[in-house]
C-alpha cells in the first residue's frame with residue numbers, strides 16, 4: 001500500500017483495548033498504593049505502639065540508616081536510577097542534621113526538611129537522566145536552585161500569606177492539635193503542595209519509582225514529628241528498603257514483561273518452562289497476514305493490534321498462560337492439560353479475536369466534544385483480524401521444550417496452509 005494510506009489511519013479505536021488499559025492502570029495504582037501505604041501505616045503504627053522497643057533496638061545501631069542509604073545509592077548508581085540516588089543523598093543529609101553531626105543555624109535546621117520536600121518533589125517530576133558528569137552537575141545545580149528558592153520562600157512568604165491561611169490552619173488545628181507544633185501555616189501549605197504534586201505524578205506514572213518517591217515525601221514530611229534520632233534512622237532504613245524494592249521490581253518487570261503488550265516476555269517463558277512438570281501443552285499463535293495489515297495501516301496501528309491480541313490471549317481460560325514470543329507470535333502454555341482439554345479454550349480465544357471489530361478512524365479523535373446538534377463525523381472503516389494456532393504436547397518422543405515448540409510450530413504452519421483463522425493439533429504419538 002502507499003504511504004498515503006498508512007498516514008490516513010492515525011488512530012485506531014479499540015474500545016475494549018481502552019477498557020483493558022484503564023483496568024490495568026487502576027490495578028497498577030491500587031497495587032502500588034497498597035504496598036507503599038502498608039509500609040507507611042506499619043511504620044506509623046510501630047512508632048505509636050512499639051516506640052520503647054524500637055529505641056532499644058536502634059540505639060546501638062546509629063549507623064544503620066547511613067549504611068542502608070549508602071548501599072541503596074550504590075545500587076541506584078548501578079541501575080541508572082539517578083532520582084533514587086539523589087533521594088538517598090538527601091536522606092543521608094537529613095540524618096546527619098537529625099544526629100547533629102552537622103550543626104548550622106537553627107533556622108536552617110528547621111527549614112531543611114521543607115527544602116528537602118521541595119527537592120524531592122522536583123525529583124519526582126524530573127526524569128532519570130543517568131550518571132554522566134554533565135547530568136550529575138546539572139541535577140546538583142537544579143537541586144541547589146530549588147533549595148535556595150525554598151529557603152527564600154520560607155523566609156519571606158509566611159508573613160504575607162498569614163492572613164488567608166489562618167482560617168484553614170485553625171480548622172485543621174481543631175481536628176488535630178498536634179499539627180500546630182509541627183509546621184507553621186505556610187509550611188503546611190508547602191507540605192501539602194509537595195505531597196499533592198508527588199501524588200499527581202504517581203497517578204500520571206503509577207510505577208514503583210514514583211510510589212517510592214511519594215513515600216519519601218511523606219516520610220520527610222513526618223520527620224519533624226519525631227524527636228529521637230533512632231526513629232529517623234528507622235525512617236531512613238524503611239525508605240532505603242522501599243527504594244531497593246522499587247528498583248528490583250521495576251528491573252524484574254523490564255526483564256520479564258514485554259514492553260509493548262505488557263504480557264510476560266519470551267525470557268519469562270523460558271523461566272516458566274523450568275517450573276513445568278511432565279505434562280503440559282504448548283500453543284503457538286500467530287496473527288494472520290500481519291505484514292499486509294502493517295503495510296496497509298501503518299506500524300503504529302499494527303502495534304495497537306498486537307496489544308489487543310495480547311490482552312485477549314492473556315485472558316485465556318483453562319489455566320493457560322500467555323507469553324509474547326516475539327514479533328506477531330505468541331505462546332500459550334497449559335500445565336497439566338492434554339491438547340484435547342486445551343482445545344476448547346484456544347478455539348474460544350480464536351473466535352473472540354476474529355469477532356472483534358476494529359474501527360479505524362481516518363482522522364485523529366477530536367480534542368473537543370462535538371457541539372450538540374452537529375452532524376456526526378464519518379466513523380471510518382471497520383476491519384477484523386484473525387490468528388492461527390498450532391497445538392503440541394509434551395510426550396515421550398518430545399520431552400525437550402524446544403522440540404515441543406517445533407511441533408507446535410509445524411501445527412501452526414499447517415493451520416496457515418489450511419486457510420488461517422483455525423487451530424491445528426500436531427500429529428504426535430500418544
Ligand SMILES: Nc1nc2c(ncn2[C@@H]2O[C@H](COP(=O)(O)OP(=O)(O)OP(=O)(O)O)[C@@H](O)[C@H]2O)c(=O)[nH]1
Nearest residue numbers: 286287288289290291292294299302303327328416
Ligand atoms: N507493528 C508491528 N509489527 C511487527 C512487530 N513485530 C513484527 N512485526 C511485523 O509482523 C510481520 C510478520 O509478517 P510475516 O512473518 O511475513 O507473516 P504474516 O504477514 O503475518 O503472514 P502469515 O503469518 O503467513 O499469515 C512483519 O511485517 C513484521 O514487520 C511489532 O512489534 N509491531
